Amino acid sequence: MPPAGWASAFRCAPPMPEPARLLVEHARELVTLAGPPGPRRGAAQAELTIIPAGSVAAGEDGRILAVGPAAQVRDLVRVTRETTVIDAAERAVLPGFVDPHTHLVFAGDRADELVRRLEGADYLEILAAGGGILSTVRATRQASPEALQRRARRWLDLMLAQGTTAVEIKSGYGLSTEEELKLLRVAWALGEEGPQSVVATLLAAHAVPPEYRARPDDYVQLVCEETIPAVARTGLARFCDVFCERGVFSVEQSRRVLETGRRYGLEPKLHAEQKSRLGGAALAAELRAVSADHLEHAAEADLRALATAGTVAVLLPGAAFMLRDEQGAPARRLVELGVPVALATDFNPGTCPILSLPVILGLACLRLGLSPAEAVAAATINAAHAIGLGAEVGSLEVGKLADLVVLDAPSHRHLPYWFGMNLAHTVVKRGRVVAQSGQRVAA
Ligand code: NIG
Ligand code: FE
Numbered sequence: 001m002p003p004a005g006w007a008s009a010f011r012c013a014p015p016m017p018e019p020a021r022l023l024v025e026h027a028r029e030l031v032t033l034a035g036p037p038g039p040r041r042g043a044a045q046a047e048l049t050i051i052p053a054g055s056v057a058a059g060e061d062g063r064i065l066a067v068g069p070a071a072q073v074r075d076l077v078r079v080t081r082e083t084t085v086i087d088a089a090e091r092a093v094l095p096g097f098v099d100p101h102t103h104l105v106f107a108g109d110r111a112d113e114l115v116r117r118l119e120g121a122d123y124l125e126i127l128a129a130g131g132g133i134l135s136t137v138r139a140t141r142q143a144s145p146e147a148l149q150r151r152a153r154r155w156l157d158l159m160l161a162q163g164t165t166a167v168e169i170k171s172g173y174g175l176s177t178e179e180e181l182k183l184l185r186v187a188w189a190l191g192e193e194g195p196q197s198v199v200a201t202l203l204a205a206h207a208v209p210p211e212y213r214a215r216p217d218d219y220v221q222l223v224c225e226e227t228i229p230a231v232a233r234t235g236l237a238r239f240c241d242v243f244c245e246r247g248v249f250s251v252e253q254s255r256r257v258l259e260t261g262r263r264y265g266l267e268p269k270l271h272a273e274q275k276s277r278l279g280g281a282a283l284a285a286e287l288r289a290v291s292a293d294h295l296e297h298a299a300e301a302d303l304r305a306l307a308t309a310g311t312v313a314v315l316l317p318g319a320a321f322m323l324r325d326e327q328g329a330p331a332r333r334l335v336e337l338g339v340p341v342a343l344a345t346d347f348n349p350g351t352c353p354i355l356s357l358p359v360i361l362g363l364a365c366l367r368l369g370l371s372p373a374e375a376v377a378a379a380t381i382n383a384a385h386a387i388g389l390g391a392e393v394g395s396l397e398v399g400k401l402a403d404l405v406v407l408d409a410p411s412h413r414h415l416p417y418w419f420g421m422n423l424a425h426t427v428v429k430r431g432r433v434v435a436q437s438g439q440r441v442a443a
Helices: 004-012 043-047 069-075 111-118 123-128 133-140 145-161 175-192 215-235 251-263 280-286 300-309 315-322 331-337 357-370 372-378 381-386
Strands: 017-032 050-059 064-069 082-089 092-095 098-099 163-168 196-204 239-242 267-272 291-294 311-317 339-345 404-407 423-431 432-436
Touching: 017 064, 017 069, 017 404, 017 432, 043 339, 043 372, 050 069, 082 133, 082 432, 092 098, 092 291, 098 357, 098 381, 111 123, 133 175, 145 163, 145 175, 145 423, 145 432, 163 381, 163 423, 175 215, 196 215, 196 251, 215 251, 215 423, 239 251, 251 280, 267 280, 280 291, 280 300, 300 331, 311 331, 311 381, 315 357, 331 339, 331 357, 339 357, 339 372, 339 381, 357 372, 372 381
Parallel strands: 017 082, 017 092, 098 163, 163 196, 196 239, 239 267, 267 291, 291 311, 311 339
Antiparallel strands: 017 050, 050 064, 092 404, 404 423, 423 432
């Protein structure tokens, strides 16, 4: 019979804590977004689950090992010589931003189009005359995959330096099966390269290509019978999207593409009610789409339908800003009705060459009336759910990827306030520092 002291000491000895790859300590405000699974909606859109003087630790696998008050986290993990320790006193720490809507694989630019729009030309009329999206299609078809990847790499690095650690990338500047596959392969290669997590979306129905100008239904048929099956076979895309808009794709054409996509395992998303109310939001709700994006011209009934369907509203105030559209998306009403609201840059060469999600967050507060807290949830946990990554990223919870941003500011409230300034002091992806003071660093 061993002495009682020995037995109890043995029983109480804690298991050896796991070594930490990274420990971010004493954050003035540790914004965890921890909570029940699923996106934040209604009043919960503003609940950030903040831990004052909090710490977060990442394990060797790049996932979060512990998160909580600083003293508790120190007890739960083992700090070794290899551990990167970051003192975040006086700083806010947030989950890495998630950008759930970009068109970032493209060639060329459309600076001249902006000048034309400033002179009064209309975005959709430019497209109808064979310019706009179609001018980017011409440039992108001519570009090699390597050149497209190099260019996109640069955009991703700039996004990373602003705190964006996961990104959705749409195709849509190829508009043929081969050219769309080319763009999706580039998106896949960018994800393989890292550090950002990348999710790809097939947007073959972004515009009617010039070859099909007189017979748009034949293009829809090609997308359904050839492009979607070919893309599904490769496994390169997770979602299928359509630009449902007056003069682009009708509700019926959009339905056909999205239903076909779903049959092939690509979940629906939709560019809906951006420039006019065509019925895209109602279609997104009917199909229980993962997200309905834009929504500037959505009506009350559309918002109610989205609330019932549980579809995430991805708002893109950067595009409305660059198009000088007075009509902003009904962000406040969406929150009131319980539609989960997410934010994205919509980064593309036409309607939004803004790649900073914090700038978009600022626009969402200043122009759409979201509170800083609602906007932070929109650019993290809700954005993650809008691209099917809700279980992996978007909040600081044990088991999720250790993706985070240390701000050069004491609170998330500073994000819309220092509008246009890059507040990302240190950016971490999978527990490794990947950007510092606005520069990508080798992990
Ligand atoms: O989300 N509106 C359709 N698609 C993009 C713009 C693409 C472009 O103009 O090149 C958008 O705004
Ligand atoms: Fe878009």
